[in-house]
Amino acid sequence: MKNSPSKQKVINAASALFFQKGFHGTSVRDIADQASVNVASISYYFNSKQGLLEYAVTNYYEDYLKSIESTLRQSELLTPIEKLQALISTIIQYKQNNFQLTCFIQRELSLDSVFVREMTVTYLAKENFYIRKTFFDAVGSQVKNEYKQYLLMQLKGMLVTPYILHNDWKNQVVGEYSHQIFVKKYVKVIKDWIDFAVFDGLELDKKVAY
Amino acid sequence: MKNSPSKQKVINAASALFFQKGFHGTSVRDIADQASVNVASISYYFNSKQGLLEYAVTNYYEDYLKSIESTLRQSELLTPIEKLQALISTIIQYKQNNFQLTCFIQRELSLDSVFVREMTVTYLAKENFYIRKTFFDAVGSQVKNEYKQYLLMQLKGMLVTPYILHNDWKNQVVGEYSHQIFVKKYVKVIKDWIDFAVFDGLELDKKVAY
Numbered sequence: 485m486k487n488s489p490s491k492q493k494v495i496n497a498a499s500a501l502f503f504q505k506g507f508h509g510t511s512v513r514d515i516a517d518q519a520s521v522n523v524a525s526i527s528y529y530f531n532s533k534q535g536l537l538e539y540a541v542t543n544y545y546e547d548y549l550k551s552i553e554s555t556l557r558q559s560e561l562l563t564p565i566e567k568l569q570a571l572i573s574t575i576i577q578y579k580q581n582n583f584q585l586t587c588f589i590q591r592e593l594s595l596d597s598v599f600v601r602e603m604t605v606t607y608l609a610k611e612n613f614y615i616r617k618t619f620f621d622a623v624g625s626q627v628k629n630e631y632k633q634y635l636l637m638q639l640k641g642m643l644v645t646p647y648i649l650h651n652d653w654k655n656q657v658v659g660e661y662s663h664q665i666f667v668k669k670y671v672k673v674i675k676d677w678i679d680f681a682v683f684d685g686l687e688l689d690k691k692v693a694y
Numbered sequence: 695m696k697n698s699p700s701k702q703k704v705i706n707a708a709s710a711l712f713f714q715k716g717f718h719g720t721s722v723r724d725i726a727d728q729a730s731v732n733v734a735s736i737s738y739y740f741n742s743k744q745g746l747l748e749y750a751v752t753n754y755y756e757d758y759l760k761s762i763e764s765t766l767r768q769s770e771l772l773t774p775i776e777k778l779q780a781l782i783s784t785i786i787q788y789k790q791n792n793f794q795l796t797c798f799i800q801r802e803l804s805l806d807s808v809f810v811r812e813m814t815v816t817y818l819a820k821e822n823f824y825i826r827k828t829f830f831d832a833v834g835s836q837v838k839n840e841y842k843q844y845l846l847m848q849l850k851g852m853l854v855t856p857y858i859l860h861n862d863w864k865n866q867v868v869g870e871y872s873h874q875i876f877v878k879k880y881v882k883v884i885k886d887w888i889d890f891a892v893f894d895g896l897e898l899d900k901k902v903a904y
Contacts, residue, residue, distance in 0.1 A: 506805050508718030591804045594797060594858055595716050604861065612862075634883045637863060638852065645851030648804055648858050651814065652822075653847060673844045680890040 487543075491529050493519045495540050503584035507537060507592065538599065541592075544585050545607035551578050552614050565682060568622040571615070572678075573671045575643055580663045586647045615640065623682050635681045642674050697753075701739050703729045705750050713794035717747060717802065748809065751802075754795050755817035761788050762824050778832040778888060781825070783881045785853055790873045796857045825850065833892050845891045852884050 487495065497519035501510040512533050516523045530536035555574040559567045579586040593600055593608075619636050627635070646653045646666075697705065707729035711720040722743050726733045740746035765784040769777045789796040803810055803818075829846050837845070856863045856876075 504805075505807075506716075506718065508716065509805075587804060590858070591801050594801045594860065595714075595719075597715075600861075631883075634879070637855070637859070638883065638887070640859060640862065641851050641855030642848065644859065645847070645855065648800070649847070649850060649854065650804065651810075652850065669844070673841075673848065677848070677887075677890075680887075 490519075490521055490525065494521060494526055494529060494536065495543070498536055498540060499582075499585040499588065502537070502588045507533075507588075534599075540585065541589060541599075541603065544582060544589065545603070545611075548578055549607060549610055549614075552611070556614065556618070564618070564622040564624075565678065568618050568678060569671075569675055571618050572643070572674050573667075575615075576671050576674075577667050579643075579647055580667050583647070583650075583663070587650050590644055590647045612640075615643075622678070639674070639677075639681070642677065646670065700729075700731055700735065704731060704736055704739060704746065705753070708746055708750060709792075709795040709798065712747070712798045717743075717798075744809075750795065751799060751809075751813065754792060754799065755813070755821075758788055759817065759820055759824075762821070766824065766828070774828070774832040774834075775888065775892060778828050779881075779885055781828050782853070782884050782888075783877075785825075786881050786884075787877050789853075789857055790877050793857070793860075793873070797860050800854055800857045822850075825853075832888070849884070849887075849891070852887065856880065 494515060498510070498515045501514055501518060505514075510533070512523055512526055515533075515536070516526055526536065530539055551574050552571065555570050556567070559570040562570065593603065616636060619639055620632065623632055623635065704725060708720070708725045711724055711728060715724075720743070722733055722736055725743075725746070726736055729736075736746065740749055761784050762781065765780050766777070769780045772780065803813065826846060829849055830842065833842055833845065
């Protein structure tokens, strides 16, 4: 979806404010001031603050899933592990490019609202399907299902942690780098973990005293 | 800190509501209804909703840090890795015992507010100190500092992920278990990762093309 410049300006301002002060802590007036537009034009574009939120989040996920799908298509000839690595790279890259909105959405998702439930059964179900399938293909069928499930959750955790503990990450690792360098380094750290999960997972699984 | 029964009832009700609807989405009236007390008694105990929040969070962290400190004292004679394992076990146990408040606090911490900044320089700095020191002692000095820092952040991510992606975890892994079984299984998964980080970290680090 391509937005008009002033519509995009409103979305950027809202993303920054939601990120910093939360959805409830931000007023339409704050957004209008930050975007240098009048309140009426926000109503015109999005109806309400809730409408703006839904538009921005929908936009975010549409593009996100498009990137994922295009990566998976382009890596069809790769090995399952390379495919997984390509997927992870795309995900971190996208989240880093949309840093504030990612952090904000991640926080909202932990609430129990109608909107979150709608997201969950649509976009998040699709995201989960892609990550799960690609990861399970890479791990293979020899690791026990229950353990594989934990490893999958661990991977999903790694994909969101920098956007949840972002204050922590900023102070401790990200601070000195540009977004690009961070993406490169962090993707490498996750790849190392995949080597562990895929190649040692089987060994470890044997040791698990379930 | 020991609370009177009705004070505790208010804290429990507030934890459940903050968890479900967020701080801004919860009114003092909601809390009073859920706790079956009148609004006046909430004002009496805590002054305001903000006062209640601060009390509950302070209480949470005081007990949390006490558990951590007592674990570290008790494991002084263990090896650094056993000590780290004991620490992780205590942390997951505590978070699981205070599930709703943990999820809520984790979400709030991603906001940029005066209260969060106060938490960060007090309790969170202390928590970070203990986790960092225990982890670095276990990893040893042979892994490069920058890589060690990423591993530390990865560990910290594992300690919060079930409380951030809690909807996801509930559907995919936790659903069938009691809290106790979950703690046991998840601590095992993290221990496997520690084996990877501590024993393979050095190897991996050599491969890193920074």
